[in-house]
Amino acid sequence: MKLFKRQNNVLPGFGPTLGFTIFYLSLIVLIPLSALVFRTAGLTWGEFVSTVTAPRVMASYKVTFGAALVAASINAVFGVLVAWVLVRYKFPGRKIADALVDLPFALPTAVAGITLATIYSPNGWVGRFLEPLGIKVAFTPLGITLAMTFIGLPFVVRTVQPVVEEIEVELEEAALCLGASRWQTIQRVIFPMLLPSILTGFALAFARAVGEYGSIIFIAGNMPMVSEITPLLIITKLEQFDYQGATAIACVMLLASFLMLLVINLLQKWSRRYAE
Amino acid sequence: MDIKKMTVTLATLALALSTSVTAFAATITLLNVSYDPTRELYADFNKSFAAYWKGKSGDTVTVKQSHGGSSKQARAVIDGLEADVVTLALAYDIDAIAEKGFIKQGWQKELPHNSSPYTSTIVFLVRKGNPKKIKNWDDLIKPGIAVITPNPKTSGGARWNYLAAWAYAAHQPGGNDAKAKEFVTKLLKNVPVLDSGARGSTNTFVQRGLGDVLLAWENEAFLAVNELGPDKFDIVTPPESILAEPPVTVIDKVVDRHGTRKVAAEYLKYLYTDEGQKIAAKHYYRPINTKIPTKLAKIKKLYTIDGAFGGWQKAQKTHFSDGGTFDQIYAPKK
Amino acid sequence: MSASPRTSKDRSQTEPTVVRWLLIAIAVTFLMLFLILPLAAVFSQAFDKGFTVYLDALREADTLSSIKLTVLTAAFCVPLNLFFGVTAAWAIAKFSFPGKNLLITLIDLPFSVSPVISGLIYVLIFGLQGWIGPWLQDHDIRIVFAVPGIILATIFVTFPFVARELIPLMEAQGREEEEAALVLGASGLQTFWRVTLPNVKWGIIYGVILCNARAMGEFGAVSVVSGHIRGMTNTVPLHVEILYNEYNYTAAFAVASLLAFLALITLVIKTIAEWKVQQQLQKN
Numbered sequence: 001m002k003l004f005k006r007q008n009n010v011l012p013g014f015g016p017t018l019g020f021t022i023f024y025l026s027l028i029v030l031i032p033l034s035a036l037v038f039r040t041a042g043l044t045w046g047e048f049v050s051t052v053t054a055p056r057v058m059a060s061y062k063v064t065f066g067a068a069l070v071a072a073s074i075n076a077v078f079g080v081l082v083a084w085v086l087v088r089y090k091f092p093g094r095k096i097a098d099a100l101v102d103l104p105f106a107l108p109t110a111v112a113g114i115t116l117a118t119i120y121s122p123n124g125w126v127g128r129f130l131e132p133l134g135i136k137v138a139f140t141p142l143g144i145t146l147a148m149t150f151i152g153l154p155f156v157v158r159t160v161q162p163v164v165e166e167i168e169v170e171l172e173e174a175a176l177c178l179g180a181s182r183w184q185t186i187q188r189v190i191f192p193m194l195l196p197s198i199l200t201g202f203a204l205a206f207a208r209a210v211g212e213y214g215s216i217i218f219i220a221g222n223m224p225m226v227s228e229i230t231p232l233l234i235i236t237k238l239e240q241f242d243y244q245g246a247t248a249i250a251c252v253m254l255l256a257s258f259l260m261l262l263v264i265n266l267l268q269k270w271s272r273r274y275a276e
Numbered sequence: 277m278d279i280k281k282m283t284v285t286l287a288t289l290a291l292a293l294s295t296s297v298t299a300f301a302a303t304i305t306l307l308n309v310s311y312d313p314t315r316e317l318y319a320d321f322n323k324s325f326a327a328y329w330k331g332k333s334g335d336t337v338t339v340k341q342s343h344g345g346s347s348k349q350a351r352a353v354i355d356g357l358e359a360d361v362v363t364l365a366l367a368y369d370i371d372a373i374a375e376k377g378f379i380k381q382g383w384q385k386e387l388p389h390n391s392s393p394y395t396s397t398i399v400f401l402v403r404k405g406n407p408k409k410i411k412n413w414d415d416l417i418k419p420g421i422a423v424i425t426p427n428p429k430t431s432g433g434a435r436w437n438y439l440a441a442w443a444y445a446a447h448q449p450g451g452n453d454a455k456a457k458e459f460v461t462k463l464l465k466n467v468p469v470l471d472s473g474a475r476g477s478t479n480t481f482v483q484r485g486l487g488d489v490l491l492a493w494e495n496e497a498f499l500a501v502n503e504l505g506p507d508k509f510d511i512v513t514p515p516e517s518i519l520a521e522p523p524v525t526v527i528d529k530v531v532d533r534h535g536t537r538k539v540a541a542e543y544l545k546y547l548y549t550d551e552g553q554k555i556a557a558k559h560y561y562r563p564i565n566t567k568i569p570t571k572l573a574k575i576k577k578l579y580t581i582d583g584a585f586g587g588w589q590k591a592q593k594t595h596f597s598d599g600g601t602f603d604q605i606y607a608p609k610k
Numbered sequence: 611m612s613a614s615p616r617t618s619k620d621r622s623q624t625e626p627t628v629v630r631w632l633l634i635a636i637a638v639t640f641l642m643l644f645l646i647l648p649l650a651a652v653f654s655q656a657f658d659k660g661f662t663v664y665l666d667a668l669r670e671a672d673t674l675s676s677i678k679l680t681v682l683t684a685a686f687c688v689p690l691n692l693f694f695g696v697t698a699a700w701a702i703a704k705f706s707f708p709g710k711n712l713l714i715t716l717i718d719l720p721f722s723v724s725p726v727i728s729g730l731i732y733v734l735i736f737g738l739q740g741w742i743g744p745w746l747q748d749h750d751i752r753i754v755f756a757v758p759g760i761i762l763a764t765i766f767v768t769f770p771f772v773a774r775e776l777i778p779l780m781e782a783q784g785r786e787e788e789e790a791a792l793v794l795g796a797s798g799l800q801t802f803w804r805v806t807l808p809n810v811k812w813g814i815i816y817g818v819i820l821c822n823a824r825a826m827g828e829f830g831a832v833s834v835v836s837g838h839i840r841g842m843t844n845t846v847p848l849h850v851e852i853l854y855n856e857y858n859y860t861a862a863f864a865v866a867s868l869l870a871f872l873a874l875i876t877l878v879i880k881t882i883a884e885w886k887v888q889q890q891l892q893k894n
Contacts, residue, residue: 011788012798017701021713024694028765029720032731035741039734054598055607078640085637089630097638099881100645105820106873107648108827108847109725111866114854115648118655121484125651126643138484139469150644182625211724214829214847221469222427224606231726231830232472236429238730239347240597241354241372247734250727257722261715269711307839315856342838343852355737356747357755357837376739475855483859503857533747 036254039247051248059225060233067141067229068209071148072156076202079156080194086157087164101158104151109214116147117219139221144229147215152205159201163194200267207260211253304337304539309359311346311432311522312475313496317559318363324555325546329539337539345473346432353378353527360531360540363524365432367391367581368588370525378529392521393547394561397575398440400512401481401490401497408488412514413444416489417462424487425467426477428596433474435596437491440518442595443579447516461605482509493520494572495560519578652870655863667853667861668868675841676849677868679757683845684825686761687768691821692814695772699810700802702773703780704788714777720769728766729834732759755837760845763831768821775817779810782891812886815879823876827869 040048051057085091086098104112120127120137127137137143167190175185213231221227230253237246310318322339329337342349342357346365353359354376364370367384374383384391402410408421416423426434438460445451445459469486471477474496481490482504489512492500497511524544531537546552553563557570585591595601625633657664667673698717702710720728736753737743746753753759787809791801807814829847836843844852846869853862 010792011704011785011801012792013802014701014705014707017697018705018707021694021698021701021717025698025713025716028762028769029716032735032766033719033723035731035734036727056603078637081633082637082640085634089634091634091638093638095881097641099877100641100649102877102880103645103649103873106823106827106876108829108850108866108869108873110829110847110851111652111827111869112648114850114862114866115651117484119647119651121486123485125647139480139486150648153644207722211722211727213724213726214833217472222472223467223470224427224603231724234724234726234730235348235472236427238351239345239430241347241351242598243734243739245598246730250724250730253724254727257724258715258719261718261722265711265715265718312855340842341840343840344838352755352837355733355739355754356743356752358752473855479854479857482857500857 033254036247036250039243040251043244043248047244048248051245052252056224056228057230057233057249060228060230063141063144063227064210064230067144068148068206071145071152071209072202072206074145074149075152075156075205076198079153079201079205080160080198083157083160083164087161102154104153109151109212110218112150113147113215113218116143116150116215120146120219138219139227141220141227143219143221144216144227147219148209148212151212151215152209155204155208156198156201159197159204160194163197167193196267196270200264203260203264203267207257207264210260211257302335304335304536306337306339306360306536306540306543307342307358308339308361308363308543309342309349309353309357310363311349311365312343312473313433313493313499314363314522315341315343316499317495317556317561320559321547321552321555324551325543328546328551329542333539335539337543339543345430347372347430358530358534359527360534360536361524361526361544363522365520365522366435366588367521367523368592369432370523371588373527378527379525380528383525384523386525387544388548389564390521391523391525392564393524393544393552394522394556394563396494396520396522396561397517397578398437398491398520399494399497399517400514401478401492401500402488402510402512404508404510406510406512410489410512413441413459413516416441416466416491417459419466421466421489422468422487423463423466423489423491424469424471424477424481425491426474427470427472428602430472431474431477433493433496434470434477435591436493436518436520438595438602439581439585439591440491440579443518443584444514444516446584447577447579457601457605460601464605494562498560513573513575515575516577516579517575518584519580521581649870649874652863652867655859656867658863659860663860664864664867667858667864670861672841672844672852673849673861673865676844676846676865679760679844680826680846682757683761683764684822687765687825688818688822690765691768692772692818694769695774695776695817696814698773699776699780700806703777704785717770717773720766721774725767725828725830726834728831729763732762732766732835754835755839756843759835760832760843763835764825764828767828767831768824771821771824772814772817775813775820776810779813779887779891780806783809809890812883812890816883816887819876819879819883823873826872 043051082101086094117138119125120130120143122128122131122136122138124138130137137146171189172185175189176182180188211231213229216229217232220229220232222232230249234246234249237249308318308322318339318341322341325339326337329335342359344352346369349362350364350369350372353362353373362370362373367390370379370383373379374381387393400410402408408415410416410421415421425437428434428438441460441463442456446453446456448455469480471480474493477490478492478496478500480486482500490497501509501511524547526537526540526544531540547556550565550568553565553568557563557568560572562570562572581588581591593600702714733754734740735742736746736759738747753762787805788801791805792798796804827847829851832845833848836845836848838844838848838852840852846865850862850866850869853865
């Protein structure tokens with residue numbers, strides 16, 4: 001970490017702006033989140049561990065993190081593809097497609113949930129064609145993955161897109177001149193350049209999916225051990241007036257979020273260094 | 277006139293206006309925190325009560341409604357949602373509020389009939405013509421029958437469903453708790469989706485077309501049929517079911533702060549009047565006043581929570597708390 | 611998309627035509643399934659029973675009051691987070707100090723915290739069983755299950771949006787222009803208003819509209835602190851859920867279509883803002 005460099009920085013306002021930033025951050029984010037930790041502190045370590053490792057809770061981690069992993073992977077593959085197509089090719093409707101990528105950011109999660117359930121349930125627009133094939137989407141872990149894919153869709157596209165724009169065609173041409181096939185060029189030249197941004201996008205999509213509640217609840221079957229996500233378990237604990245149990249699980253999720261974000265920030269640092 | 281003077285004058289004027297209004301007729305706002313299926317009932321009932329109270333005292337009363345899962349609503353009240361009255365799905369949830377000191381212990385004796393002005397029961401909603409021939413609880417555990425019910429951990433209605441099935445099985449010839457657990461286990465094997473609330477389940481059954489039978493509150497089943505087409509669904513009333521008593525009570529701590537005790541108490545008492553009972557009957561609840569006509573089918577045997585399970589506290593602990601029978605059924609086989 | 615037409619034509623010839631169209635087809639199909647179909651579903655369900663039913667659903671008193679509350683919430687939350695975003699970006703982008711990475715991570719935190727937790731923390735503090743709930747009740751101040759709680763939870767979930775947008779932008783622009791202005795005798799605030807702000811204007815707009823869209827659309831966190839009192843503490847997304855649970859599907863989707871429409875407007879402004887940001891970066 002760098003040391004203070006204020007002596008060669010003539011810009012004013014460092015003290016007040018940093019002060020306000022930390023004040024507001026504490027007020028809105030840190031103090032409220034610390035309430036979570038303090039509430040959990042009522043439990044002994046043994047109780048805490050047995051609460052957050054109960055079989056049903058473990059199963060919900062598996063479902064939540066598993067589905068988020070699958071969803072983020074789907075987004076990584078298709079996100080790169082979409083980013084590539086949007087930057088490199090011209091086709092009618094490209095501008096519209098480009099703008100629509102951000103829809104999951106802007107569309108409220110509850111609306112997304114109801115809509116996805118409408119489309120993918122056995123009598124829905126798409127679900128009715130999948131049903132005869134034996135594919136059940138709504139009310140299965142597949143439904144959870146679907147909702148998570150939807151909300152995570154913009155991340156990979158938006159992190160990869162600018163990098164694809166930056167790639168210099170000369171590099172690819174040079175590779176071709178040197179006798180590399182197109183596939184080799186992609187493998188050896190393009191893919192390594194995209195990798196940091198793909199990983200960042202993947203991690204962002206993953207982090208977002210893990211915490212998602214609103215859109216999933218309408219389309220998950222909520223079966224214990226099978227399709228119950230961790231945020232739902234927090235709610236379930238609350239409904240049983242078990243605040244400490246709820247906050248204990250919430251703490252685990254909070255820690256997971258924080259660690260993931262830290263990794264993302266490190267990845268971004270790495271990718272910046274790579275760019276330079 | 278400078279601004280300060282003007283503000284003072286305005287304030288005095290406003291004060292004068294508001295006091296002059298209260299001198300003639302007060303405007304009172306009550307908050308009724310209720311569970312999901314009572315939306316239509318209380319929308320109707322509140323209008324009727326407002327008219328009644330206007331005639332009786334001259335005051336205008338507006339009753340605000342909040343609906344949601346029964347336990348979630350109880351928790352909101354515990355966390356400070358200022359409900360003057362609660363009308364929830366089961367006594368256990370109100371007990372939880374009482375435990376925190378919001379209501380006097382023994383609240384359930386305050387009003388007649390266990391403080392439940394209307395009762396309901398659990399019935400089956402099936403597809404039109406009852407293609408799977410579902411008549412009784414036994415039919416629900418047959419292989420290939422898809423049953424829709426919400427998650428009893430999060431839904432009050434689902435707890436009634438679960439206990440109804442349990443009570444039925446336990447009271448069959450040769451029945452006992454072990455047999456009942458086996459029965460409920462088989463039943464839950466037939467459940468493809470556990471929504472978090474009763475309305476969610478109804479939507480799954482009706483809108484998504486999932487399942488052969490929906491276990492539902494009787495009033496919910498009728499509402500679904502009326503709202504969504506009598507040509508699509510039939511209601512099957514099983515010969516035996518459970519007597520669901522959704523209780524009501526005044527939240528002492530809140531009404532004392534608001535100064536609304538009198539009107540809140542009257543509001544609940546009004547549920548017991550002929551008018552209130554008629555509205556309950558109209559919305560397919562079973563009025564406790566047997567003189568009020570109802571269109572609902574007679575049920576041969578209704579088990580009660582106290583009779584079959586020894587009260588809600590015990591039922592909750594045995595079946596729905598962490599590690600209870602519900603959790604055991606879903607626990608991974610070791 | 612800033613590439614000139616000639617180069618992009620050249621670029622598009624790097625793959626055989628068949629492969630190119632195949633890739634386009636896959637990408638478009640993917641976007642259709644995940645984006646266009648849901649959007650179409652919202653509008654088709656909303657207009658299922660005709661335009662009059664649609665309008666009636668929107669004119670209903672509870673719907674109107676939910677719209678009012680949602681607008682009010684956004685009106686509190688966007689300016690506050692805007693002010694925070696600008697000050698945080700100034701401190702982080704223009705200065706270096708130890709712990710910067712940790713600070714950025716903490717600012718990002720609300721973005722990945724489950725909405726359920728975001729709502730719960732405020733109940734834990736301001737609820738009657740929480741830290742200062744009893745004191746608040748004694749002084750007749752209502753936070754949770756009232757409008758302030760909804761605003762707080764919304765501020766939390768939209769916390770990082772403006773800051774996230776501005777930090778990289780201001781970092782990329784460096785300090786030279788501001789330093790020059792200061793040397794020429796401008797005061798600190800003047801420098802900010804005349805030099806920094808015009809440079810990041812579109813970045814700010816971009817952050818603000820995303821913040822606004824999220825503020826108006828938040829469901830999970832608000833649901834926990836709302837209390838669901840009809841006509842009083844229901845925001846538009848909560849009202850959608852209520853209507854849906856009342857088997858009033860057409861009305862539910864009609865109100866949802868408002869939010870979808872808002873999302874579309876957001877996307878249009880965002881596209882414009884993005885384009886302007888690109889221009890600005892190229893100019894520098």
